Each structure stands twice: as C-alpha cells, then as structure tokens.
Amino acid sequence: MFKVTIDGIEVEIPEGSTILEAARKIGPEVAPPTMCYYSSxxxxxxxxxxxxxxxxxxxxxxxxxxxxxVPACRTQAMDGMVVTNELSARVKEARAGVTExxxxxxxxxxxxxxxxxxxxxxxxxxxxxxxxxxxxFERRTFEKIDIGDKISLHMNRCILCYRCVKxxxxxxDNRVHGVLNRGDHAEISTYIKEAIDNDFSxxxxxVCPVGALTDRTFRFKSxxxxxxxxxxxxxxxxxxxxxxxxxxxxxxxxxxxxxDTWGEVEEFICNTCRFDKKKTSDWTIExxxxxxxxxxxxxxxxxxxxxxxxxxxxxxxxLPE
Amino acid sequence: xxxxLLFEHIDTEGIQTFDVYRSKGGYSSVEKxxxxxxxxxxxxxxxxxxxxxxxxxxxxxxxxWGFLAKPEGVPRYLVCNADxxxxxxxxxxxxMEHIPHxxxxxxxxxxxxxxxxxxxxxxxxxxxxxxxxxxxxxxxAYKNGWLGKNIQGSGFDHDIYVHPGAGAYICGxxxxxxxxLEGKRGNPRIKPPFPAVKGLYGCPTVVNNVETxxxxxxxxxxxxxxxxxxxVGRSTGTKLISASGHINKPGVYExxxxxxxxxxxxxxxxxxGILNGKALKAVVAGGSSVPILPAELILxxxxxxxxxxxxxxxxxxxxxxxxxxxxxxxxxMDESASVVHNLYTFTxxxxxxxxxxxxxxxEGTGWxxxxxHKILEGNGTMEDxxxxxxxxxxxxxxxxCPLGDAAAWPVASAIRHFRHEFEExxxxxxxxxxxxxxxxxxxxxxxxx
Ligand SMILES: Cc1cc2nc3c(=O)[nH]c(=O)nc-3n(C[C@H](O)[C@H](O)[C@H](O)COP(=O)(O)O)c2cc1C
Ligand code: SF4
Ligand code: SF4
Ligand code: FES
Numbered sequence: 001m002f003k004v005t006i007d008g009i010e011v012e013i014p015e016g017s018t019i020l021e022a023a024r025k026i027g028p029e030v031a032p033p034t035m036c037y038y039s040s041x042x043x044x045x046x047x048x049x050x051x052x053x054x055x056x057x058x059x060x061x062x063x064x065x066x067x068x069x070v071p072a073c074r075t076q077a078m079d080g081m082v083v084t085n086e087l088s089a090r091v092k093e094a095r096a097g098v099t100e101x102x103x104x105x106x107x108x109x110x111x112x113x114x115x116x117x118x119x120x121x122x123x124x125x126x127x128x129x130x131x132x133x134x135x136x137f138e139r140r141t142f143e144k145i146d147i148g149d150k151i152s153l154h155m156n157r158c159i160l161c162y163r164c165v166k167x168x169x170x171x172x173d174n175r176v177h178g179v180l181n182r183g184d185h186a187e188i189s190t191y192i193k194e195a196i197d198n199d200f201s202x203x204x205x206x207v208c209p210v211g212a213l214t215d216r217t218f219r220f221k222s223x224x225x226x227x228x229x230x231x232x233x234x235x236x237x238x239x240x241x242x243x244x245x246x247x248x249x250x251x252x253x254x255x256x257x258x259x260d261t262w263g264e265v266e267e268f269i270c271n272t273c274r275f276d277k278k279k280t281s282d283w284t285i286e287x288x289x290x291x292x293x294x295x296x297x298x299x300x301x302x303x304x305x306x307x308x309x310x311x312x313x314x315x316x317x318x319l320p321e
Numbered sequence: 322x323x324x325x326l327l328f329e330h331i332d333t334e335g336i337q338t339f340d341v342y343r344s345k346g347g348y349s350s351v352e353k354x355x356x357x358x359x360x361x362x363x364x365x366x367x368x369x370x371x372x373x374x375x376x377x378x379x380x381x382x383x384x385x386w387g388f389l390a391k392p393e394g395v396p397r398y399l400v401c402n403a404d405x406x407x408x409x410x411x412x413x414x415x416x417m418e419h420i421p422h423x424x425x426x427x428x429x430x431x432x433x434x435x436x437x438x439x440x441x442x443x444x445x446x447x448x449x450x451x452x453x454x455x456x457x458x459x460x461x462a463y464k465n466g467w468l469g470k471n472i473q474g475s476g477f478d479h480d481i482y483v484h485p486g487a488g489a490y491i492c493g494x495x496x497x498x499x500x501x502l503e504g505k506r507g508n509p510r511i512k513p514p515f516p517a518v519k520g521l522y523g524c525p526t527v528v529n530n531v532e533t534x535x536x537x538x539x540x541x542x543x544x545x546x547x548x549x550x551x552x553v554g555r556s557t558g559t560k561l562i563s564a565s566g567h568i569n570k571p572g573v574y575e576x577x578x579x580x581x582x583x584x585x586x587x588x589x590x591x592x593x594g595i596l597n598g599k600a601l602k603a604v605v606a607g608g609s610s611v612p613i614l615p616a617e618l619i620l621x622x623x624x625x626x627x628x629x630x631x632x633x634x635x636x637x638x639x640x641x642x643x644x645x646x647x648x649x650x651x652x653x654m655d656e657s658a659s660v661v662h663n664l665y666t667f668t669x670x671x672x673x674x675x676x677x678x679x680x681x682x683x684e685g686t687g688w689x690x691x692x693x694h695k696i697l698e699g700n701g702t703m704e705d706x707x708x709x710x711x712x713x714x715x716x717x718x719x720x721x722c723p724l725g726d727a728a729a730w731p732v733a734s735a736i737r738h739f740r741h742e743f744e745e746x747x748x749x750x751x752x753x754x755x756x757x758x759x760x761x762x763x764x765x766x767x768x769x770x
Contacts, residue, residue, distance in 0.1 A: 046511040046678075046679075046721060047678050047679050047680070047721070048679070048680050049679055049680055049681055049719055049720070050680075052719060068718045068719075069718065069719060071511075074511050093715075094715065094719050097681065097715030097719070098680055098681060098715075098719070100715070101680045101681050101683075101684035101685055101688075101715070102680050102684070104684040104685075104687075104688055105684060105687075134708060135688065135691075137688075137691045140687075159680070160677060160678070160680075160683065162678075178506070179506065179677075181677075182489065182491075182673075182674070182675065182676055182677055183672060183673065183674070183675035183676065183677040183683055183686070183687070184672070184675070184677060184683050184684060184686075184687045185677075186676075186677035186683070
C-alpha cells in the first residue's frame, strides 16, 4: 500500500493507483472534477485537463516537486506523494482557465438542452467558472448529422472528451464511431454517417458529460428536475437490467443506467432496456433513487418532505407570543 | 574555416546516387560498426559525442538510446522523424533531397546500435518527390548489399520502409507520429509510457530526427571525441540552420555550434546581411515555436555577452531575455516587418494544426487567433492585449503535448518584447492596415529578382 496526501488528508491506496483514485477514496471534498475520465472505460482521461493538480512532493524516494501541473486521472500516485488540489492557487487558476476554454465555443442553449440539470459542464462552470464572459466572438457551429432514431447528436455542444468514442471502441463494434478532422473543428461522427446499430450504443448518452448525445426518445419531454427517478430492475439476457426509470406522473419518460457519486454509471445497460421498456409493468421497482442533495435534480423532491399542515388565520393567532 | 560533417560532399555531382556516394567514403560507418564494433560500443561513441536531438528539444541522443528497453523476444524499432513541418525549418528536406544516402547510412548504423531489424522513415506527405528520392536510394542500398539479409556478410539484417504522412504538423510530435504510422488518427499519446518502453506497435522504439541520424555517420567514422571537439560546452558538433526572411542569402547552412549570431547574420559565408541594407528588427531563432527576440537581445545576451549559435547561449536569460535553438529555423525580420502580423500568421498555423485532444490547446489557439485578427483589423482594445497574454498563460504547461507551449511562447514573447507595437495597432488602426503580409512578400520578391 502507498500513502498519499491530498490537500492535507492522508490516504492509503494500492500500488498502481492514480492520484484521482486516491482523491476519490478520500471523498468529494478533495476529488478534482473530471470531464473526460470514466473509470469503466479504458484509456479514458487526459484530454479535458480539468483534473490538473499540483504535486508538491513527488514521492518519499524522490521528493522533488513536479514542475508542471499533472492530470490526476492519468498520473500514478507514488508512495509519500503530496498533492494539492483546491488548496493550490495555481490549480484553481488553471482550472478556471480550462473551464473558460470549454465554454469558449459552447453554445448558451441550456434553456433548450435536455442535459440541463444533469450537465457536468454546468456544474463545472458554477464551481470554477468566471461570472463574466471575456469573449463575444461567434461560436463554432457544425452541420447537423443524423446518427439514428434513438440517439441525437448536437455536435455544437460537444467538448471532445472522447468518452463516446471509447464506448464505441470498447462496448460496440469497433471503429464505427470516432473523431473526424482536427483542432476545434474536430467532430464526432459515425462511419460514413451511418447510424450506430448496436445493443450497447445507448451508453454513449449516459457517458456524455454534456448535451451532445441525448436520448431521442426523451427529447423535449420534460426538464429532468420535474421527473422522478426510481431504481428498478428486470431480468435481461443482455445486461444486468439494473436501471433508473425517470417518471413524470405515471409515465416512464426515459430509462438510464445508475450513476454513482462521480456521475459514472455503475453498469452499462443494453438498448432494449433503455429504449424499448417504457412501461412500469416491464420492471420491478426498488424504490426512490438517492440523488445528491446538492443536485438540481433533487429540487422540490419527495423523499424527506412532509406535507405541511394547512394554515388558517386561527393557527397564526395560536402561536405562542 | 568551418568544418562540414553532413554537407562535406553535398555539392558533388551525382552524390544522390549510390556509386558516387560510396566513392566519397559513403557507408563506411556501417562497415566500421558491423565489422569492428559491438552495438553497445556504437551507443557509447554516440554518448561520448554529446550529440543532442536536432528535432527541436535537444535531448542527448546517446542517453535516449541508453533508455531503450530490451525485453527478450520483443522487436525494437528505429523511427526517423522526417515530418519537418515547423514554419521556418527546411533543413531535413534539403538533406534528404541532396544526399539521401547519408540518411540511409545513418539509419543502418543507428539500427545496428539499437538492435532494430526494421526501421521507418516517416516523411511529411507534401514531400512526395523526396519520398521518391529516398525510395530510389533504398533500392540502390538493397542492390548493393547494404540492406536486407546478412548485410555485408555481418549477420545483421535490416529493412527500411518509407511512410508518407498525410499533411499534419502534429504528426511530427513523436507519439502522434507513431499513432499515424500504426494507421490511426495522429493524436499525441499521453506519456508515460515513453516510446523507449512502449513505442511503435507497443514495442521499444527510438524516434530521432533526420539530422540526428545523419550525424551518427561521422560520429562512428571519426569517433565521438572528435565530434565533441567541435562546438562549445554541451553544444557539440555541427548543426544545420534553415535561414530565411529578410536576408541576402537565405538557405540551409551547416555551422559549427558556437558561431556568433552576429557573424551568422552578417557574414558573406552565411546570411550575408539584411536585405536592402535595412536594419535588423527581430529574429525567431529556432523555428516558429521559439520566442522571438528583438535585435539587441539576439546579438547580445542581457549581460552584454555576444550571443552564440548554441543551445546554452541562445537560452541564456531564460524566456525573459533569451530563446531556444529549437530545430534551427532562423527567421530574420528587418525594420519594415510587423511583429503583430507575423505573430498572427504563426498563431493561425497553430490553431490550424492543433489536434484538438486537449481543451486548452484546442480552444485557446483559436481564441488567440481571433483576438489577433481583431487587433489587426483595427478593432482591438488595450484589454485585448492583456487578454491575449492571459490566454497564452493558461495554455502553456497545461496540455498533453508541447504544441500547446509552442503556440503560447511566440505570443508571450511578442507581447513581452514588442508590446508597444500591439498598442500602436490599437491606438492608430488606420495607419497599420496598409502594412500587410502580401506587401512583405512583394518586397522580398522584387529584391531577389
Ligand atoms: C508539434 C510538434 C511537432 C514536431 N515536429 C517535428 C518534426 O517535424 N521533426 C522532428 O524531427 N521532430 C519534431 N518534433 C519533435 C519530436 O517530438 C521529437 O522530439 C523528435 O523527433 C526527437 O528526435 P531528436 O531527439 O532526434 O530531436 C515535434 C514536436 C512537436 C511537439
Ligand atoms: S459527444 Fe459527448 S461523449 Fe462524445 S466526445 Fe462529445 S462530449 Fe464527449
Ligand atoms: S497540445 Fe494541442 S496538439 Fe498537443 S495533444 Fe493537446 S490539443 Fe493536441
Ligand atoms: S478528467 Fe483528467 S484530464 Fe479530463
């Protein structure tokens, strides 16, 4: 086991762990934000640079600090390493910079974006963004392409985190979905614009941190914070069948995988569960999904809310002096 | 008199052909290495020579070779980086075009030292005629028994393949190059692992620049010590400099490292002074990526010492008052040149060439280009200059590969040394709209015809 200190908190981790894994073990208070890393996708991470941290002591053996900030998600932790995250002014400045870069070409269409409310870029900009924009240049736009009747691609919103590409590589048929072109004109596309037709392609929606890949069957049906998430499962021969059903009234508006504290799905689910099972009778309901108190999704919610007694003027008079 | 190690025979008629090249002593380094030296002895000679990578970073070649992992039963590769696309740099093309066998010879000798039975030359795609020249040279080498099985009866087998790039500057970055060579999208890899451990097809690989590999021939022929005798301090040997811009004699020069910059610019043996007798304004000394320096700082260091063409002297003063030797792309600007306009051209290039993997480089390069365009159009404000500074500072050091730094440094140095010029554009937009890039090209053309 290695000992690593992050923002003054010590933690023990197995050899070969990354700084991010160590930070997540301590908890959300020291874990850097991650826009591209996804623990269940191999070779993910390293792209977005939001997880940059400062290494002030390399290791017990070689205590020299690292000259550059390093991506926590792709940097191995060493025994005796000391890392600063939120406590480092350099890190905060770089992270604010990365946030600004990610927003530089991102459209301000949150009011009509289905991801709003569960968008990691929104969260990132609340926490690390500037209050005022420093650019009024026209934003980059892409020609719209159709990638099938289940998933909708809004390339203008994409932050090129490569997660969906890894899903395509690792869960579905190789190389049907990838990145075309270069630089800020690089775009996600499917091979010769053909629809991705694979049992696990829908997971791209869940891994996409922004509203670039969204569920077409859920399109414009509701804002997520007006829906009510329920854990449910079914016997499925293709996947674990463990999902979250998002209800409005008695209707299941969409089905997704179950996301953990870090916004990553616990298990990937198949397209049949996701797109074709939209009736309560298809599922065994386990109960209300536990959503973080801080998330907008939990706004106005149910769980511990008690219906208040109705007031009358007499009640007010009855209050003690 | 300056010694020439690479270009000694470059003017010889027919030196592109095997017969003439051989008659001038060509392939003797292969002969010497295969017959009289062990691979490790060759590596030792290269270490002794102090040779440093000529592709830009200047990393000691012998040390790099020493890092190569040698697991049992796993092939090793040598890959020659001939993707030369850095604005202002054109020495590798010149070498391959005029004396291709020197590179082939260096490839065989170096591969022997590294224990590689296969090597690749990754050539910038636009150099299609160079690819043909190299392939012809390789064919001749096979015919004469210098490539293939059991070279010259030594028992060493070697094959060389030439691979054309597809028009991306980023594929000159060594790990992007390896991806591209494997037939994938040319995105730089996240390091570690380094190529020396996991390179081409996951096998230990050395990536070296054309000039670096070519230099190995004379190191093996004359010994590392003789090579180290040339130059100053840790800048040993000779270096090819691509000289361009407002000078009387643009071209590729082989110089002994340590030559004073002033002599290089003004001597008739080299650049021959500034075009039309104008005054020197600024120099970009090592290709578009390195910081620009104003005349007074390129000729003398901040301490008033003469600036030399060497890794250390050019870097003297750090980025505050120094620059880098880089790949040796020496771009000279006279008093009529616009630093802001030149910077715009460079920045546009980096924006165009960013692979787009990491956000600071992908978005930041475009942002800088837009701000510079705004300033050039006469719509800039003083805040835009500060914003430009801030944007470059957020890119530098925060990216996967050094292209982000390469895009940031020219911006930072131009503002550091020529802020007044940016302010001029902001204050008197109309006055500057006349000066444009095309006028400069026109001036150059009329002066040289
Ligand atoms: C964006 C970028 C472009 C590069 N282009 C080239 C190139 O065209 N030729 C080259 O030899 N090295 C280039 N390099 C440097 C290579 O990554 C690598 O350091 C070099 O090939 C190593 O060879 P050397 O040790 O012989 O210099 C480039 C680096 C970067 C970051
Ligand atoms: S579409 Fe979404 S998941 Fe895919 S690269 Fe873009 S932001 Fe990432
Ligand atoms: S720095 Fe630029 S070129 Fe290099 S990996 Fe990042 S986006 Fe690509
Ligand atoms: S999460 Fe580490 S670089 Fe994106």
